[in-house]
Amino acid sequence: MTSNCSHLTEVQQALISGQWPQAVTPELRAHATACNRCTQEILITQHLSAAKASAIAAAENEAPAAAPQLLWWRAQLRRRNAALAQAARPIAAAQIFAIAITAAAAIGLIATHWDFILSHTARASASSVSFSSFTALVGNWSLAPLILAITLVATLGGVALYLSTDRQ
Amino acid sequence: MNWEDAIPAIAIAHAAPVAEPAMDSEQFAEFYQRTSHPLWAYLARTSGDPALADDLMQESYIRFLGAGFPGGGNVASRSYLFRIGTNLLRDHWRRKRTVPLEDLPPDRSAARDLTGHTDSRLTLTPALAKLRPRDRQLLWLAHAENYSHREIAEITGLAAPSIRLLLFRARRQMAKLLQQEGAKIS
Numbered sequence A: 001m002t003s004n005c006s007h008l009t010e011v012q013q014a015l016i017s018g019q020w021p022q023a024v025t026p027e028l029r030a031h032a033t034a035c036n037r038c039t040q041e042i043l044i045t046q047h048l049s050a051a052k053a054s055a056i057a058a059a060e061n062e063a064p065a066a067a068p069q070l071l072w073w074r075a076q077l078r079r080r081n082a083a084l085a086q087a088a089r090p091i092a093a094a095q096i097f098a099i100a101i102t103a104a105a106a107i108g109l110i111a112t113h114w115d116f117i118l119s120h121t122a123r124a125s126a127s128s129v130s131f132s133s134f135t136a137l138v139g140n141w142s143l144a145p146l147i148l149a150i151t152l153v154a155t156l157g158g159v160a161l162y163l164s165t166d167r168q
Numbered sequence B: 001m002n003w004e005d006a007i008p009a010i011a012i013a014h015a016a017p018v019a020e021p022a023m024d025s026e027q028f029a030e031f032y033q034r035t036s037h038p039l040w041a042y043l044a045r046t047s048g049d050p051a052l053a054d055d056l057m058q059e060s061y062i063r064f065l066g067a068g069f070p071g072g073g074n075v076a077s078r079s080y081l082f083r084i085g086t087n088l089l090r091d092h093w094r095r096k097r098t099v100p101l102e103d104l105p106p107d108r109s110a111a112r113d114l115t116g117h118t119d120s121r122l123t124l125t126p127a128l129a130k131l132r133p134r135d136r137q138l139l140w141l142a143h144a145e146n147y148s149h150r151e152i153a154e155i156t157g158l159a160a161p162s163i164r165l166l167l168f169r170a171r172r173q174m175a176k177l178l179q180q181e182g183a184k185i186s
Helices: A008-016 A026-034 A036-061 A068-112 A114-127 A130-139 A141-166 B025-047 B050-066 B073-097 B118-130 B133-144 B149-156 B160-180
Strands: none
Touching: A008 A026, A008 A036, A026 A036, A036 B025, A036 B118, A036 B133, A036 B160, A068 A114, A068 A141, A068 B025, A068 B050, B025 B050, B025 B073, B025 B133, B050 B073, B073 B133, B073 B149, B118 B160, B133 B149, B133 B160, B149 B160
């Protein structure tokens, strides 16, 4: 199916070196007109080579699309941006981890003190004096660690959230 | 201070190491002078869109520099550049039409005449327009760039053994189309 002609290499060499048809033997020219494979080779190579030459000539006559210095500079810039993005990847992962830990701590804190929160809420609603119950809550020194933990979690969560959105 | 120093180096020292550029700016300028026109001709003729060829050529060089190609001589660098261009062209076709490259209807990627040369307009351009994009690439690499089958396989990413058969088919179709357009060997 892809059988070659014994003269094909000779024809190809003549085409590549620009010697076709002037510098080839009459026998080779006569063969090429009769050989289907060689005819294909000559037709296509001549047309595509001419197309390449005309395209190159057109490109040379037009202003260049970009100077090589500009391309080199853009490539360096892209490399540096890629390096920075690569370096920032662990930081982003750490930020996501911090947010996850903070959220887990908040949930854990609420879960462990859920009974206390429920009972205190019930007591506060029974007394129907919300402001005084809040004062009583603050005044109760046994709740100090809980309040401190909630404040800490809220602060850390805010910082982690700020850092994760800061880059945008 | 030259233009290379204008790039801020802030925080680069802390950044993870990335591939070194394939060549320095002077080597690149020389490489660009030698390869830009053939690459542009290849991209423009196989895509049929000079503006697209401009864009893809620039992107090809930027990716070439960013890839940290270890070298292997000018011939290898040139092949590597054509490979990048070929991949970008293929990505462009896939993204644009979201169908496999082989299923593209030939007339949708029709090449248009770039220079207005009579011979091109009358014979080559209509013939190229009727070929599949992949066939245009294969024929151009083989007959305009004179790449070997092995080099074409590296550039296009196709299997080396299939290049011979694919080229045979593309060549036969192209010759038939050219002859239909009235082309004769000289």
